[in-house]
Amino acid sequence: MRRFWHVGLNVTDMDRTIEFYRLVGFEVVQDKELEDANLARAFMIEEGSKLRFAHMRLNNSPDEAMLDIIEWRDVPVTRERSIADTVNPGLCRFSILTDDIQGEYDRLSVAGVKFLHTPQTVMAPDGVNGWKILFAADPDGTLFHFVELVGDSAKH
CATH class of the missing domain: 3.10.180.10 (2,3-Dihydroxybiphenyl 1,2-Dioxygenase, domain 1)
Incomplete structure (x- = not known):
């Protein structure tokens, strides 16, 4: 193993999310739009291919872990917001x-x-x-x- 690399976040509005994390102190490392069904399948998305992703990190340092933010453009969202809590299994924060x-x-x-x-x-x-x-x-x-x-x- 080399190091902890990133945390992935699915979002409903990329521009709003980038602006929010910029406010917190993150900087955009890259921001791209893609259409790639093979990539979508690799992420277990069977019926989509269009996405926008952005990588953001603190302190513009390659040693910092990134936020890997993804907005799927042609996949229906099943709920509007995350159901986050600090008790149940799964990523909590x-x-x-x-x-x-x-x-x-x-x-x-x-x-x-x-x-x-x-x-x-x-x-x-x-x-x-x-x-x-x-x-x-x-x-x-x-x-x-x-x-x-x-x-x-x-x-x-």
């Missing part, structure tokens, strides 16, 4: 590490991002180390959260 969770909350709240709660602090039993956590959902309901490390782990 992805995480963005930050050094200033309150700053991200303030900046993005003003820009219209709807958070699921205010920043929360969770401390380890030692009372020194822990995390600050802040959950949000993208325009299609995919959950993600910001994490700020607290204590000794924040120094590394």
Whole structure:
């Protein structure tokens, strides 16, 4: 294995999603439209071939994992939004590490991002180390959260 490469997100409106993740801090690495039935079959889409995909990453660094965002153009969507939760099996969220969770909350709240709660602090039993956590959902309901490390782990 080499490294963690990307998280794939199916979306209903590519432009809206790109704008949302740009606001969060991601940059577009590539954005393409394709018509390729073989590619669709490889993704287990039997009756489609048209798609638009965008790769986005933080810090414009090839060492960062990407968001692989896909909008299928000729496949019927069976539901409008993701049914995301943090309990049931399956992808429940992805995480963005930050050094200033309150700053991200303030900046993005003003820009219209709807958070699921205010920043929360969770401390380890030692009372020194822990995390600050802040959950949000993208325009299609995919959950993600910001994490700020607290204590000794924040120094590394």
